Amino acid sequence: MTNEKKESEYKDSFDLNLPPNPNYILEVRHLKKYFPLETNVFGKPKAYLHAVDDISFGIEKGKTIGIVGESGCGKTTLGRTILRLYDITDGKVFFEGEDVAKMKTKELRKKRVDMQLIFQDPYSSLPPRMTVGQIISEAVKVHHIVPKEKVSEHVKEIMRKCGLREQYFDRYPHEFSGGQRQRICIARALAVNPKLVICDEPVSALDVSIQAQIINLLKELQKEMGLTYIFISHDLSVVKYITDKIAVMYLGNMMEIGNTKEIFSEPLHPYTQALFSAVPVPDPDEKMNRIILEGDIPSPANPPSGCKFHTRCSKCMEVCKVECPKFIHYKDDHYVACHLYDEYMLMKNKELEEQKKLQDLPLKEESKKDEEKD
Numbered sequence: 001m002t003n004e005k006k007e008s009e010y011k012d013s014f015d016l017n018l019p020p021n022p023n024y025i026l027e028v029r030h031l032k033k034y035f036p037l038e039t040n041v042f043g044k045p046k047a048y049l050h051a052v053d054d055i056s057f058g059i060e061k062g063k064t065i066g067i068v069g070e071s072g073c074g075k076t077t078l079g080r081t082i083l084r085l086y087d088i089t090d091g092k093v094f095f096e097g098e099d100v101a102k103m104k105t106k107e108l109r110k111k112r113v114d115m116q117l118i119f120q121d122p123y124s125s126l127p128p129r130m131t132v133g134q135i136i137s138e139a140v141k142v143h144h145i146v147p148k149e150k151v152s153e154h155v156k157e158i159m160r161k162c163g164l165r166e167q168y169f170d171r172y173p174h175e176f177s178g179g180q181r182q183r184i185c186i187a188r189a190l191a192v193n194p195k196l197v198i199c200d201e202p203v204s205a206l207d208v209s210i211q212a213q214i215i216n217l218l219k220e221l222q223k224e225m226g227l228t229y230i231f232i233s234h235d236l237s238v239v240k241y242i243t244d245k246i247a248v249m250y251l252g253n254m255m256e257i258g259n260t261k262e263i264f265s266e267p268l269h270p271y272t273q274a275l276f277s278a279v280p281v282p283d284p285d286e287k288m289n290r291i292i293l294e295g296d297i298p299s300p301a302n303p304p305s306g307c308k309f310h311t312r313c314s315k316c317m318e319v320c321k322v323e324c325p326k327f328i329h330y331k332d333d334h335y336v337a338c339h340l341y342d343e344y345m346l347m348k349n350k351e352l353e354e355q356k357k358l359q360d361l362p363l364k365e366e367s368k369k370d371e372e373k374d
Contacts, residue, residue: 014027014028014029014030014056014057014058015029016029016030016091016092020094020097020098020099021058021094022097023058023060024058024059024060024094025059025060025061025095025096025195025196025228026058026059026082026093026094026095026196026228026230027057027058027059027092027093027094028055028056028057028058028082028091028092028093028094029056029091029092029093029094030054030055030056030090030091030092031052031054031055031056031078031081031082031088031090031091031092031093032050032052032053032054032055032088032089032090032091033051033052033074033077033078033081033086033087033088033089034048034049034050034051034053034089035048035049035051036048036049037049037301047301048301049300049301050251050252050300050301050303051074051077051252051300052074052077052078052081052252053074053251053252053253053303054091054253054254055078055091055247055249055252055253055254056254057245057247057254057257059228059230059245060228061195061226061228062222062226062227062228063228063229063244063245064222064228064229064230064231064242064243064244064245065229065230065231065243065244065245065246065247066231066232066233066239066242066243066245066246066247066260067079067230067231067232067233067247067249068233068234068236068239068246068247068248068249068275069234069248069249069250069275070234070250070275070297071234072297072300073249073250073251073252073297074249074251074252074300075200075232075234075249076120076200076201076232078232078249079117079198079200079230079232080117081093082100082115082198082230083100083112083115083117083198084100084101084103084108085117088100088101095111095114095115095196096114096195098111110143113139113143113145113192113193113194114194114195114196115194115195115196115197115198116189116190116192116194116196116197116198117189117197117198117200118182118185118186118189118197118198118199118200118202119185119200119202120200120201120202120204120205121205122178122181122182122184122185122205122206123178123181123205125185126173126181126184126185127173128172128173128174129172130172130173131169131170131171131172132159132164132168132169132170132171132172132173132184133152133155133169133170135173135184135188136155136158136159136184136187136188136191137151137152137154137155137191138188139188139191139192140154140155140191140192143192145191145192145193152169154191155169155187155191156169158187158190158191159187161187161190161221161224162183162184162186162187162190162217162221163183163213163217164180164183164184164187168180177210178205178206178207178210179206179207179210179213179214182202182203182205182206182210182214183214183217185202186202186214186217186218186221190221190225190227193225194227195226195227195228196227196228196229196230197227197228197229197230198229198230198232199218199229199230199231199232199233200232201232201233201234202214202218202231203215203233203235203238204233204234204235211238215238215241215242218242219242229242229243231243236275236276236278236279237279237280239260240260240264243260244259244260245257245258245259245260245333246258246259246260246263248263248269248271248272248275250271250297250308250309251297251298251300251303251308251309252300252303252308253308253337254337255269255271255272255309255336255337255338256268256269256271256272256334256335256336256337256338257327257334257335258330258332258333258334258335259332259333259334262331262332262333262334263276263334264276266334268330268334268336268338268340268341269309269336269337269338270291270309270313270314270315270338270340271293271309271312271313273291274291274292274293277289277290277291278290291314293312294312295311295312297312298311304321305321305322306319306320306321306322306323306324307320307321307323307324307325307337307338307339315340317339317340317349317353318349318352318353318356319339319345319346319348319349319352320339322352323339323345323348325337325338325339325342325345326342328341328342
């Protein structure tokens, strides 16, 4: 295969030099977030933790993208870096055509009204000394969403939309259950009329019966207010129900992205296949082909060379150990970062395997001679 064909196959629609795509309300391009671990004598970092390592995706207005993966893969860090709660190490984040990475503090403060975050833990994310009314109205007052005399009315309207009674206005967080607290968190996020909401595992701390209520509430509010969601979760059954598109993360990298139906019906990456094989099946007579991953997730401070998943992959090839996979277009809006679907890399793998055989021949001959002597 020629280099030209290789380059065309690896053509990147999220090139940093391209203008923002008008079809996306949010576009993430080659986003990186590294945390310094060690510094030298002069205070300059010499070792980093690669929490988010080259992530790219786009989401249309009014749609939901799910970010899934094991604990510690960088999902939460990705969400917070998009909002610039963490400084961006490299890459671009376009929100409505504007680069969030280049915004100054004043610009960012104004833009943050349109981008809100629902935290994972409804217990620790609410200030205990403030009433529900004070919690929800705080950002409304700061950003002057409505005139002062209409703040109370606006907050009560949001509370009604989120399934909270008006009499809860003067109560404190400790008086509520987990599900009600999460509704308060949702009301707080929606009170400033955002366009994008990042939901960081919003139902993981709740009972299963309450989870369904919160998910249905989020879907209703999305239709009513035209919201766009980034839904971060490790619960694939929830993700399947609420999302339009899914991105699979592993050790800071994105392994696969596509429409929810396509990903669930035909997972391509060996990691996605293993992840989805763990989803419980409601039919007791149906056998589950569970794929058990061996070993632990490598350290993001010292990730393996080549494909980061090769240390746990049952389909690992020689090329996987040395070459980092690039996204391959499989079909429609389905992309996968795996050498199994790359013709050029499969050819390169044959060459590497032949080289390895030649290198191993002298060792095999020596071992045979040792056996003959014994």
